[in-house]
Amino acid sequence: xxxxxxxxxxxxxGSSHGTHEPGVPPGYVESVxxxxxxxxxxxxxxxxxxxxxxxxxxxxxxxxxFALSGETGKELWSYxxxxxxxxxxxxxxxxxxxxxxxxxxRTVLLEKETGKVFQEYNLDMDEFDHTYRVRSGHQHDxxxxxxxxxxxxxxxxxxxxxxxxxxxxxxxxxxxxxxSDQGSVDALSVQGDVVVVATxxxxxxxxxxxVEWIQGWDFTSELVGIxxxxxxxxxxxxxxxxxxxxxxxxxxxxxxxxxLVGVHYLDSYDxxxxxxxxxxxxxxxxxxxxxxxxxxxxxxxxxxxxxTGDYLIQSRSGETGRxxxxxxxxxxxxxxxxxFKVGLEDGMLYLNGGVMExxxxxxxxxxxxxxxxxxxxxxxxxxxxxxxxxxxxxPGAVAVAYRADGEPGVMGLR
Numbered sequence: 001x002x003x004x005x006x007x008x009x010x011x012x013x014g015s016s017h018g019t020h021e022p023g024v025p026p027g028y029v030e031s032v033x034x035x036x037x038x039x040x041x042x043x044x045x046x047x048x049x050x051x052x053x054x055x056x057x058x059x060x061x062x063x064x065x066f067a068l069s070g071e072t073g074k075e076l077w078s079y080x081x082x083x084x085x086x087x088x089x090x091x092x093x094x095x096x097x098x099x100x101x102x103x104x105x106r107t108v109l110l111e112k113e114t115g116k117v118f119q120e121y122n123l124d125m126d127e128f129d130h131t132y133r134v135r136s137g138h139q140h141d142x143x144x145x146x147x148x149x150x151x152x153x154x155x156x157x158x159x160x161x162x163x164x165x166x167x168x169x170x171x172x173x174x175x176x177x178x179x180s181d182q183g184s185v186d187a188l189s190v191q192g193d194v195v196v197v198a199t200x201x202x203x204x205x206x207x208x209x210x211v212e213w214i215q216g217w218d219f220t221s222e223l224v225g226i227x228x229x230x231x232x233x234x235x236x237x238x239x240x241x242x243x244x245x246x247x248x249x250x251x252x253x254x255x256x257x258x259x260l261v262g263v264h265y266l267d268s269y270d271x272x273x274x275x276x277x278x279x280x281x282x283x284x285x286x287x288x289x290x291x292x293x294x295x296x297x298x299x300x301x302x303x304x305x306x307x308t309g310d311y312l313i314q315s316r317s318g319e320t321g322r323x324x325x326x327x328x329x330x331x332x333x334x335x336x337x338x339x340f341k342v343g344l345e346d347g348m349l350y351l352n353g354g355v356m357e358x359x360x361x362x363x364x365x366x367x368x369x370x371x372x373x374x375x376x377x378x379x380x381x382x383x384x385x386x387x388x389x390x391x392x393x394x395p396g397a398v399a400v401a402y403r404a405d406g407e408p409g410v411m412g413l414r
Contacts, residue, residue, distance in 0.1 A: 016064075019115045020077040025054040026070060026396035029414055030345035032369050033376050036397060036414040037073030040407070041066065042082060047408050050392045050399050051090040051097075054113055057394040058097060059401070059410060060088035065097050067115060070396025073412050077115025079108070089143040092190040092255060098143040100125075109148060118148060121164060145190045152195055152228065154185040159197055159226060171231030176224055177201050187253045189261065194234060194278065195226040196261050200248040212246040219245040223253075223261070223276055223283070239263070239283040242271055258298015258316070262291060272306065277316075284318075292343030293393060302343035309336065311348040311370075324348060324372055340391040342398050347371030349398060349413070355387045356380075367400070367413070378413070380404070 041048060041061055048059040056070030064080035065088060079099070086099040096118060097110040107123040110116065125142060145152040150170060151162045159173040177183030179201035187198040202219035204211055211217050221241070225234040242248055242265065250267035259278040265271035272286045286303065289312070293302040300321070303312045309326040324347060326336075339353040351367040366386055367378040380386050383404035390401035397412035 016078065016080045017115070017117075018075070018078050020067065020113075022113045023055060026056075028345070028393055028395055029397055031347055031371050031373075032344070032349060032398055032413040034414060035378065035411050037412045038409055039066075039068060039073045039075075039411075040409045042080065043407075044082060045080075045408065047389055047403070048401055048410065049088070050390050050394070050401055050410070052392060052394045054395060056396050057392065057399045058090070058112065060090075060097070062086055062088075064088070064099060065110065065115075067112075068399075068410070070394045070399065070412065071414075072396075073410070079110055079115055079117075087140065087143065089140045091146050091148075092144045093147055093192055096146065096148060098146055100143055109146065119164070123151075141187070145188065147190060147192075147228075150228070152188065152190045154188055154197075157183045157185055157199075159185055159188060159195065159231070161228070161231060173226055173231040173233070176226070176233075177222070179220075184249060186249050186251050189253050189255045190228065191255055193228070195228050196253055196255070196276075196278075197224040197226060198222075198248075198251045198253050198263065199224060200245060200251075202245040212249060213244055215243045217244055219248055221248040221251070223263070225278065235278075235281055237276065237281050237283055239274060239276070239285075241274070241285060242268060247271060256294040256298065257296050258294065260294060260298055260316075275301075290341070292341060304341055304343065304348065311343060313343075313345070322372065324370065327370065327375070340388060342391050342393050344393060344398070346373065349391070351388045351391050351400065353388055355385060357385050 045061045045063055048061045050057050053067055056068050058065050058067045062085050063082050066078045067076040069076055086101055089098050095112055097112050099108040105122045105124045107121045109118040111118050142153050149164055151164055153160055157175055157177050159176055161170040163170050176185050176197055177199035182204040183201045185197055186200055189196045199222045200219060221239055223237045227234055247265055247268045252264045252266055254262045256262060261276040263274040272289055273291045275284045288307045289303040289305050292304055299316050301314055311324040312320050313322045314320040336350055340351040342349040347370050349369045356366055365377040365379040369376040385405055387403045388400055392399050397414050400411045402409055
């Protein structure tokens with residue numbers, strides 16, 4: 001395996017590149033009652049992905065990125081060129097936006113809060129087997145491992161760190177899964193003080209075809225903490241649930257405030273996330289409950305029960321503080337089963353995830369907020385068809401990405 005990495009000069013897109021000096025972060029909205037603002041990307045910019053910032057969010061597009069205020073929808077910074085076709089992502093540590101051109105290998109690191117160019121590299125990932133998963137957009141996984149100074153990636157059963165200034169290997173953690181037979185590193189999250197790694201072990205007999213999909217086949221799932229400076233193992237926790245090795249192999253992990261790590265089962269229809277408490281070295285299976293949010297200090301969780309439709313706000317220790325039972329919204333309607341759910345302090349927002357051909361006449365609207373103190377339906381009269389493509393609670397609003405008559409945009413609900 002080889003890695004081609006060259007330092008290049010900083011690049012400016014002239015008038016298409018604007019920066020921002022951070023201001024006072026707004027708080028998260030506790031409920032929503034109106035469409036407060038709308039924003040449209042440059043024509044031909046494609047469908048965007050939303051990632052949170054301290055003052056709102058950043059929209060990731062093929063041509064670059066735009067950071068917007070959650071309160072007003074005003075552009076805070078931009079880095080965009082309509083001629084580019086970037087793969088864009090925010091790094092695991094939350095500090096940078098990464099823009100990577102698969103054809104030229106040009107990779108730009110932007111400071112997420114300011115839009116300033118931190119560094120530019122030529123990063124060749126063609127020969128690097130950085131993912132096991134068979135899914136589109138897999139290069140996003142590898143880009144999240146960039147820290148600014150290093151690039152941490154997985155390679156088969158190893159985790160490797162490279163220096164971004166030289167391209168040289170800094171360390172390699174070999175046989176992270178500690179398997180006697182088949183083993184793999186399935187996912188990782190690179191933080192400042194730890195690299196959290198998900199691993200899987202199982203036996204693959206030589207005379208058999210792949211056993212990954214066989215229900216009842218024995219396997220072991222673990223979560224491993226690695227020192228990002230040295231590659232040394234810090235801790236190891238076993239957490240094996242599911243019916244076949246593929247459910248473990250297709251896990252993803254994400255970092256939350258307070259030292260919590262979410263384990264997500266991408267190839268299982270009935271396994272909800274698990275939560276690892278790094279300090280306690282304990283993993284909690286959320287069973288029938290989907291994790292919607294974690295408070296900024298990590299002390300409280302917002303959960304949605306997939307069986308009852310209850311929305312719960314509970315403490316980290318498991319004590320339930322508030323429970324909202326569904327009244328207007330049915331747990332069987334498409335708004336719930338196929339749409340987006342955003343949990344807020346004062347209730348739950350449901351958004352239709354399908355294409356609404358006559359959006360203005362839809363009796364249930366495109367979104368519905370069920371609160372502890374009342375409900376609200378959101379309707380759309382600006383276009384014939386509407387499809388919500390993403391929704392996220394960010395400082396200042398709930399940001400909703402959509403397509404109206406095929407044209408993309410973002411609206412802010414407050």
